[in-house]
């Protein structure tokens with residue numbers, strides 16, 4: 001049974017979802033949801049794998065994956081089974097108690113990050129919260145030191161994470177920022193000037209996802225590791241978007257032969273169930289003492305059971321390898337379209353930025369949506385793709401046809 005027939009209601013006959021009813025959600029959304037997000041593109045109803053259907057029954061190929069979250073696609077049986085089984089057993093217990101799924105997931109994260117025996121895991125509910133924990137870790141390392149972050153980087157929307165985010169347009173309306181953060185250009189020369197004996201931590205994304213899938217210059221991460229170690233500063237890597245196999249290995253830093261002092265994860269870790277974590281390495285694991293940080297929901301049995309199931313499936317199906325292979329095929333297919341609007345592609349694995357020759361990314365995304373393809377305009381001239389890690393030949397072929405048509409529409 002496909003997702004469409006599974007969710008088709010018996011009262012939906014020939015004229016299911018008549019226009020007035022299907023459009024009324026826009027008014028209801030506008031009347032009741034906070035004005036902090038742009039108007040929604042459509043109202044989605046159900047999904048299966050890399051496909052989703054909206055309330056009008058229109059089908060889309062989903063190459064955004066909930067912004068790099070739906071690692072297994074929609075309604076994967078492993079995800080559905082884990083939610084149902086654990087919800088029926090034990091969902092939430094508070095931090096006064098341990099649960100087996102929580103301990104198991106912490107052990108799993110230590111293993112795949114390479115943090116090893118000395119590693120420790122702090123669980124939270126989102127990427128921004130993982131970065132808040134990282135901010136507090138940096139303060140514990142060198143309390144009145146400076147935290148160095150990169151221009152254009154994105155680390156989240158809460159006040160600590162926003163202070164790390166190198167985007168004045170996002171910070172301006174909420175100033176004053178939490179003090180103690182400086183932003184530098186992503187060049188090795190700027191890095192060498194910035195990291196000193198006063199630096200508490202260097203915080204970076206190995207590929208700047210929100211900024212348009214921008215990789216760091218060659219050798220940057222390696223030099224960052226040397227300099228932070230030399231000056232007693234923490235190297236904190238934000239792999240919230242790049243992690244969980246998306247770039248072809250569990251974590252992007254693993255392709256540079258380094259280990260950080262802490263890595264922030266969220267997005268793909270539980271395939272759509274809210275969950276985040278900060279994994280520390282070596283001596284950074286001793287910086288927090290009992291009572292210094294926590295959260296009511298953090299690491300509850302339901303979220304961590306789903307995390308175990310999703311990470312278990314990523315490992316079983318070797319989805320990091322699939323991401324590497326399918327990412328290369330996808331980029332070759334995009335470049336093979338030969339559109340004058342496409343300058344080239346960037347990124348790693350299944351985190352792909354399509355650089356356009358003109359600032360028409362929004363027009364391309366809108367044309368794609370009209371044709372039943374979900375992509376994202378990361379900035380004026382970059383389309384971002386972050387499909388499920390499970391995609392294969394059929395999805396890539398369909399994507400290429402739809403994207404090619406959307407590029408023509410937008411030209």
Ligand SMILES: *Cc1c(COP(=O)(O)O)cnc(C)c1O
Nearest residue numbers: 126127128154155156238240241
């Ligand atoms: C999405 C993202 C965040 C914030 O995560 P939320 O779950 O939205 O709070 C932080 N850093 C990076 C690199 C991200 O992609």
